[in-house]
Amino acid sequence: MNLWLLLALIDCRQQGAQCCPDLCSCSASGAEVVCSQSSLTHFPVEDLPSYTTQLSIRSTNLSIIATSHLSAVPLLNNLHLYHNKLQSLPSDLLRGVPRLNTLDLTGNQLVHLPPNVFSHAPLRSLVLKNNLIEKADADWLPDNSSLTWLDLSGNRLTDIPSALLHKLPHLVNLDLSNNNLQELQVDTLDRLHHLESLNLAGNNLSTLKPTTFANTPQLTQLFLQENRLQELPATLLQGLQHLNLLLLNQNQLQQLPSGLLGERDSPVMVILTRNPWVCDKKMEYLWKWLSIHPQNVFFLEEVICAGPEALKRRQVASLTENELGLVKSSKIQN
Template identity: 35%
Template sequence: MGAHSPKAGIRKEKPGRSRAKKWADPAPLLSTPCQEGILQSLPLPSPCLAQVQPLTGTECGQGFPPGLVPLPPAQAGRRPPRQAKGTWMGGKEATMSSWSRERNQRTMFLLLLSVASAQGVPPDPTACLVFQSVNGTSIACKPPAEVPRRLPADTIHLAVEFFNFTRLPAGLLRGAPRLQELHLSSNRLHNLSAELLQPVPGLKVLDLTRNALSRLPPGLFRASAALHTLVLKENQLRALDASGLHGLTALRHLDLSGNQLRTLPAGLLANVPNLRVLDLSDNQLEALPSGFLRGPLCLERLHLEGNRLRALAEDLLAPQADLRYLFLSDNKLAKVAPDAFRGLRRLDMLDLSNNSLTSVPKGLWASLGRPTQNLQYGFDLSRNPWVCDGHLHDLFRWLVDNKEKMFFQNDTRCAGPEAFKGQTLLEVAESR
């Protein structure tokens, strides 16, 4: 497939590894009508932005907390900063883009810095940046700024990143009951208080990327019924309790990638009925428990790449009839059950690259359907030690029917027998 193909835009996240980028379908966090002069976005994803107005005691109902510096109003006759695509927003509805794992973790800090720079405001390195929109107040703190001891009551977005905190300042979230997004990435947090999220029951996004968490306290999410995006990637989690996600009834996106998980409890996902994206990539999983994906959840995207999985059981994926993207690359898969893909009639992408597959059971590919029915974004079987003998006859026929959807055809080669060693699977398939 050429560079214009869908996979070309979502592949190769790390050099030297056969991985697909992990992205989620857009799902707005907020949607508000924008008045004239309000921007939809700046160079990075942002909430619907108003021209910056100073915060005063009369506007906020209270004085501005120490350590926070509001940006001044736009100069008369000066246009607001240009959007990334060079268009202007006025009188239209705008939305806040959903959090995406591929976007820069410093989104809010850079966004506010862009606003300040565009208006000729020299940033104060000792203070957090604050921005007031039609939705509420957004605050971004980065060293050497001091984290404020109290927040404006209308704070909806808080980013406290790159501070190397081992623990959060006491009472950080008190007085901000409207908080919807909390970004705490790139610190050194070892532990979280079980009471951390109690003051913010409306929280929708929690990002704890790149910390040092080895466990989650019991009951952490008991008051987090509104949370739909939870990012715990690149921590040191070794195990999770079966009840670790209790309370997250609205959760749609769970990212546990880049941890040290070796096993997972069978009931971990029993109480997250709205989960659509599950990322378990780059852990140390050798197997998943029987029935792990059973229950009310309806996954659309499952990331298991970069683990140590050796076999794909027939009952693992069967409950997930709505699954569209399945990433299994960079494991040690040597065995796939004959019915492993049975029922995955909506599957759009399958990545089995860089495993230990020499053959697959008869009938495995037939369960995926004909070319026009699914796999519209393609499949990848490259970098496996395929033995191109009679055991692959079923696969050969399927490849001929689906060759236009096959990625990295030149890297999908026979390891044996000697007569076919080095030839591509497609060449051998078409010669039969």
């Protein structure tokens, strides 16, 4: 504990103050405060230690938060406001917390967020998961934002504006899963050169452009499951030398194009289940890849044929050349 916090804590106790709000619990130092009683309906500004650095208000009936509330804790660096009843935020909410780097608003009822709402603090982690947000706005954040983690999963987004992501050159983790995204603009990810994890699962993507990931060379994890992808460009993963996890399950893929999974020193781990794989000549690339890298396929036995009729429910990895209709080169020469 630094000297300022120690003096403030001593002063609080000397005055006989409670040093902790009703319906909340505080750490011995008073720097960490947790409020998790459903009977809490108002921000606990009274008796909230001014030297609080971590504040968690969760699973309460809190419905309003004002700039003045946070100004009472100017040293705050972590704020968790998840599973409450918040429906809106003031545009200058963070003006009084210049040290805040983590803000978690999971599980509220936020629909529309005003411009500059996250522009007054050096945020590195912003979680807006499981709200009712229909539109993401580039004006939420300043240019060259310090964010490294952005979670917008579980909302109602139909698109993600390139202008917003272009403000996040330091982003490492981006979660857009479980929205209603129809497509990604060709330049959406262009400035995310440090991105390592991208989650697009649970959307309505039916296609991806060949250069979608051309400017994200640091990607290690790519989640594309539970979309409507029918085919993938052969060069989609080109240049992703660090990719080690790829989820493609629960799409509408019938085969994979030759070369998609690339040649890496350490082959990517994949999940391919619950796709309508058509086991004919066009399955040759995936069939060979599975035979060479079975240890890199989760649930290999569940990668099964949807057609043709004679091969339905057969494991792709168990098929023979003859069953796939492949003809050996020796026979071609004859």
